[in-house]
Amino acid sequence: MESNLTALMGWIGIYGPVALASIGSAIGCTIAGKAACGAVLEVDGGYGRYIGLSVLPSSSSSMAS
Numbered sequence: 001m002e003s004n005l006t007a008l009m010g011w012i013g014i015y016g017p018v019a020l021a022s023i024g025s026a027i028g029c030t031i032a033g034k035a036a037c038g039a040v041l042e043v044d045g046g047y048g049r050y051i052g053l054s055v056l057p058s059s060s061s062s063m064a065s
Contacts, residue, residue, distance in 0.1 A: 028057025 036050035 025058050029055065032057055 032054040036054040
């Protein structure tokens with residue numbers, strides 16, 4: 001029984017941080033994308049900068065794993 005608990009805790013330790021980082025990254029991309037959409041509506045040019053800024057939170061999941 002103790003062996004099963006140890007194995008379960010090991011799997012949680014492996015996949016937990018990756019899953020939480022992915023969820024946080026998805027939330028961050030959503031917030032940044034909404035902000036970029038609002039900024040694009042207010043300006044006449046420079047749309048590429050907003051697209052680049054909206055995907056920056058996705059780099060956090062690759063750093064965590």
